[in-house]
Amino acid sequence: MVRKSTDIRRDEIKSAVLNIIFREGLKSVSTSNIAREVGISEGSIFRHFRSKKEIILAIMDDVINDLIEPLRSIVLEDSPPRDRLYNYLCKTVTYLTDNKGITMLLFSEASYENDSEMMTKLNYIFNNQKQLVGKIVSDGIALGLWNELISVGDFSTLYMGIPITLNIEMILNRNAFERVNFCKRMFELILNTLNK
Amino acid sequence: MVRKSTDIRRDEIKSAVLNIIFREGLKSVSTSNIAREVGISEGSIFRHFRSKKEIILAIMDDVINDLIEPLRSIVLEDSPPRDRLYNYLCKTVTYLTDNKGITMLLFSEASYENDSEMMTKLNYIFNNQKQLVGKIVSDGIALGLWNELISVGDFSTLYMGIPITLNIEMILNRNAFERVNFCKRMFELILNTLNK
DNA sequence: TACTTTTGCAAGCAAATACTTACTTATGGT
DNA sequence: ACCATAAGTAAGTATTTGCTTGCAAAAGTA
Secondary structure: OOOOOHHHHHHHHHHHHHHHHHHHOHHHOOHHHHHHHHOOOHHHHHHHOOOHHHHHHHHHHHHHHHHHHHHHHHHHOOOOHHHHHHHHHHHHHHHHHHOHHHHHHHHHHHHHHOOHHHHHHHHHHHHHHHHHHHHHHHHHHHOOOOOOOOOHHHHHHHHHHHHHHHHHHHHHHHHHOOOOOHHHHHHHHHHHHHOO | OOOOOHHHHHHHHHHHHHHHHHHHOHHHOOHHHHHHHHOOOHHHHHHHOOOHHHHHHHHHHHHHHHHHHHHHHHHHOOOOHHHHHHHHHHHHHHHHHHOHHHHHHHHHHHHHHOOHHHHHHHHHHHHHHHHHHHHHHHHHHHOOOOOOOOOHHHHHHHHHHHHHHHHHHHHHHHHHOOOOOHHHHHHHHHHHHHOO
């Protein structure tokens, strides 16, 4: 009987969830399957998380720490808006392609569970991405670099389509997705909407 | 005991599924809940559909008939590419906002079930939307109206972001979503990427 | 060393799941 | 009026779900 600390087990459980989602879909994320994937008994899971829902919420918190906060730092950098926008998009693309299970989790969970706590977190993740990119655009317009007739809100909506479409394509093509320079090519396209 | 024909019951069952999804989320779509929503016994459902999965597949077929085929007609029209692109986008936006349950179904099902038959249909729905819009753009470039340096594939990817982001926003905000001129404003934004 | 805390497990829980069975009755065509 | 068929039901099926219980033993602490 090997024993590990809660900190380690919590990480193992969270990544077991993501592995199962990516391999077999959200439907297979049951407490018994999670236990098998980690290599512990089902009851042990409840030593480290109060409920299954708490596992999902913990994963969403990871997204906030590992994606949203770094994105916030990029926005606050003291570099040209064009560079910040490029880094912002590429950081997002990298994160999503490196964490495919998370992609699918965020995607399904909202319409599957309809749980208010989860919805709040998902809203936070979505709206922050959107508003932060809007900040970069506002800066660019204020500096006279970009077209001041562009609606920042509309641009942000169009921008959000990029990571979300990437999500969909990864889900539909599972392993197969691999597009070179995806972020660079998308960046150049949307830049056309900003230029005067 | 009221009795109705299979044709009617199949429609009732399909829309019961969509209503439940929109009200309570995909998780609540169980055969017992569907039966209650329609007002028949659980066993009766299996008189009209072989399995629960067959209900979902039938709904996806409806999307192909009611959305994809009309979109195909728009692409084949003999009008300026600019007009066709506008009608294409607005038709999609209208369909999605009028059928909110479908939106959520298409979204979650892929990553939830991971069933190959469903994936095939979802791929069909997604790829057709993408390729058909690409056809309009190719026409516009061939006619010398739009920038021939634009990658049709990249533009189509960016375009797909619009309906998909609309989906996400509707899911996250449930009833609340209502944006005037959404399709017109998005149309004018992406048009900037095409112009010479 | 002794004692507390933490991590583990097997077994069991009620509730829910998709679907079947065996039987009844309404409807439409001859 | 008759009857085959289609549409209905209540009550079951086996399996899975998230989670709890009672107890054992490893690890940390004194």
